Amino acid sequence: MFESSYLNKVYDELLIKSKNEPEFLQAVEEFLKSIDLIIQDYPDIEKYSIIERIIEPERVIMFRVPWVDDQNGIKVNRGFRVQFNSAIGPYKGGIRFDKSVTLSIMKFLAFEQMFKNSLTGLPMGGAKGGSDFSPIGKSDNEIMRFCQSFMSELYRHIGADLDVPAGDFGVGAREIGYMFGYYKKLKNEFTGAFTGKGLSFGGSLVRKEATGYGVCYFAEEALKIMKNDSLKGKRIIVTGSGNVGTYTAIKAVELGAKVIAMSDISGYVYDENGIDVNYVRDIKEKQKKNLDSYPIAYPLVKFVPNYKEVWTIKADIIFPCATQNELDIEDAKKLVKNGTIMVCEGANMPTTIAAIDYLIKHNILFAPGKAANAGGVATSGLEMSQNSIRLNWTATEVDNKLHSIMKNIFKTCYNTAKKVGKEGNLVIGANIAGFLKIYEAMVAEGVI
Ligand code: NDP
Ligand code: 2IT
Numbered sequence: 001m002f003e004s005s006y007l008n009k010v011y012d013e014l015l016i017k018s019k020n021e022p023e024f025l026q027a028v029e030e031f032l033k034s035i036d037l038i039i040q041d042y043p044d045i046e047k048y049s050i051i052e053r054i055i056e057p058e059r060v061i062m063f064r065v066p067w068v069d070d071q072n073g074i075k076v077n078r079g080f081r082v083q084f085n086s087a088i089g090p091y092k093g094g095i096r097f098d099k100s101v102t103l104s105i106m107k108f109l110a111f112e113q114m115f116k117n118s119l120t121g122l123p124m125g126g127a128k129g130g131s132d133f134s135p136i137g138k139s140d141n142e143i144m145r146f147c148q149s150f151m152s153e154l155y156r157h158i159g160a161d162l163d164v165p166a167g168d169f170g171v172g173a174r175e176i177g178y179m180f181g182y183y184k185k186l187k188n189e190f191t192g193a194f195t196g197k198g199l200s201f202g203g204s205l206v207r208k209e210a211t212g213y214g215v216c217y218f219a220e221e222a223l224k225i226m227k228n229d230s231l232k233g234k235r236i237i238v239t240g241s242g243n244v245g246t247y248t249a250i251k252a253v254e255l256g257a258k259v260i261a262m263s264d265i266s267g268y269v270y271d272e273n274g275i276d277v278n279y280v281r282d283i284k285e286k287q288k289k290n291l292d293s294y295p296i297a298y299p300l301v302k303f304v305p306n307y308k309e310v311w312t313i314k315a316d317i318i319f320p321c322a323t324q325n326e327l328d329i330e331d332a333k334k335l336v337k338n339g340t341i342m343v344c345e346g347a348n349m350p351t352t353i354a355a356i357d358y359l360i361k362h363n364i365l366f367a368p369g370k371a372a373n374a375g376g377v378a379t380s381g382l383e384m385s386q387n388s389i390r391l392n393w394t395a396t397e398v399d400n401k402l403h404s405i406m407k408n409i410f411k412t413c414y415n416t417a418k419k420v421g422k423e424g425n426l427v428i429g430a431n432i433a434g435f436l437k438i439y440e441a442m443v444a445e446g447v448i
Pocket of ligand 2: 164380
């Protein structure tokens, strides 16, 4: 599979050991394809067994999460925290609550997080956690009891200088509030052990919007440098209407683009005149409903109750902001046929490897999630800084820092790809640049 016999040997062993972890194998394969290009130039990678070490999490915590529902029934979910790598800083990464959560999904997310965090330039290691608990259809009290049970184990493994969780799919301000509250009670201390906190108890301005804003800042910079173009006037599709999708859509409109379609689990809305993205935010954040209720305010707008069909729409730029592997090779073929110029990932690993290869082969500007969606965790890093110095920065200060971090991440990816003779391939640039910093730290820190 790879040019390097060392990489082939390590990956073949992983294929056996992790045969039940398809998402993790996918993330590792995509990463190693990039490392294959530089492995000859860095003999120390093999000498110090860096690849064997970097694909093995430093620690995996798995635990039972029992809780009592509103009917007094006892429910049991599975809890996870994968502390993948702490070479460059304390473990850092979100928590996901969704019925699809498995160890494989936790491991792929933590693995990708390690390189993403490295790309931000901030001192953060990689981790991810979560549970196969779905908040959908649960009462507030049920969610609180679940979060408290989850924290009654996790609190021992996290801390401001150890491991700092945040939100992810299915985990927003409400869940973080309940988890942080219980952490504080159990530890009997008020420390910045979470990011994405409410503004009244140590949260940072712009953290909620940061991933989506960052996705647009990255896209704008990539379009400028690589195509002498911009988001202005572009017709855009955003999939997923959660935290990342909503704020990607809002910033894209602010930058002059037209969002013509958005999706969620109920289906997608499509309006050539441009969707009312603030109304979508209202439906999701305030009304807690699905996009199938969009036509209540806009009866003439088309709603299609099948999210997968969104890829048939002709658009200039696609922001996949829902979930892993939502964009496959068949979808990629539709995008190429429709003349799409750019795919910029807001979600983590939303595009399959075959689809990425196809898009790049057809000269579509492809921005990988571990670079393009790093604005969320970067702003989490800024929240940690503010907690440490016990000061709050203004929204403009945080937004300006986020903007400059995203521009730097683009520059790093672009220049790194160019240096290895793959100019324009941001997947290769992101993987290699994210890796090299961790590799250096791992060598310096010895065999641990
Ligand atoms: P949310 O839970 O806030 O939102 C997820 C959205 O995706 C929901 O609107 C959901 O629909 C929708 N959805 C789920 N599956 C599909 C699908 N197959 N097709 C279309 N829509 C779908 O999650 P986030 O926005 O936080 O996370 C989205 C992605 O971004 C994840 O991959 C996450 O790991 C990644 N990410 C998140 C960051 C963060 O800070 N939150 C940072 C960086 C990356 P419904 O509302 O109907 O349930
Ligand atoms: O995937 C991600 O980068 C996140 N879910 C955000 C992690 C964080 O610690 O802010």
